Structure formats: C-alpha cells, structure tokens
Amino acid sequence: MPPERSGEAAHFRALESLYAAAPINHLFESRLQIAGPGVARIHFDVDERYFHAAGAAHGTSYFKLLDDAAFYAINSLVTDRFMLTTQFNLLFTRPLSAGPVVAEGRWISGKRRVFVGDARLIDAEGEEAARGTGTFMRSRIALATLPGYSRS
Incomplete structure (x- = not known):
C-alpha cells in the first residue's frame, strides 16, 4: 500500500470518501478536506438554491456545514466507529x-x-459568518461497514 493510503492518511482519505458518498451531499455539493488530526474543512459554494425568502443563505446551510466540519474533525481522531452529534x-x-x-x-x-x-464559517471576504460548538459520541456503527469508507 502506498504511504499516503496507510495509517492516519488512509483514515483521512476514507473519511473524505465517506463524506462524498453521503446522499445529503448530492444536495449540498461540497468537498471535505481532513487537514490533519482534529482538523477538517468543508468547501462550499452558496448560491440562490440555499436562500431563504429574504435573499440570503438559510440557517440549514449554516448548520449543515458547521456540524459536518466539527463532526469530521472529531471523527478524524476515531478510526473504528462512526461518531454521532448529540448536541450543537x-x-x-x-x-x-x-x-x-x-x-x-x-x-x-x-x-x-x-x-x-x-x-x-468563513465567507469569501474572510469574515466569520457563524460559529458552532457541539458534543459528539461514539456510535455502535463500525466505520468499515459504511458505504464509501474504504482505506484501499
């Protein structure tokens, strides 16, 4: 196995694949990047599909992006189980x-x-648009059983 697909790096790439395979991410076209242990970034382009009636992004977009970024930062540290958001x-x-x-x-x-x-959440001008804090716990779901999570 090449070095970038073994150990920690393999786990990070597998989490990125898991994220891309999730059906919700076909609605929120975005890209996950695990930058290192405990650090994750989600890249997303806001467009009018995500606007509320007053012409700005709806709060569901904020929540989705912030929860996912914090979640995958946490799951980058846990190699065997899928994490669950318990509060945000x-x-x-x-x-x-x-x-x-x-x-x-x-x-x-x-x-x-x-x-x-x-x-x-950082906008195109580099300004913070929102922040969130959550708690996450281990589930009984093994990462290796999830479609999209593959270390090979």
Missing part, C-alpha cells in the same frame, strides 16, 4: 450571500466516549 449550538454573526465559503472544524476536548468540537 449555533451563533449566527452575519448573513451569507452567494459565493464560496469554508467551514473550519476542530477538536477541542475528549478522547474516549464524548468529544467536543467547534467550527466557524
């Missing part, structure tokens, strides 16, 4: 209009059963 708090700081955004997630604490992660 959002703070909206500015409306998002059309354009590229990046959700940056990171692990804060926890290494056994319950983990804490946070994420921030």
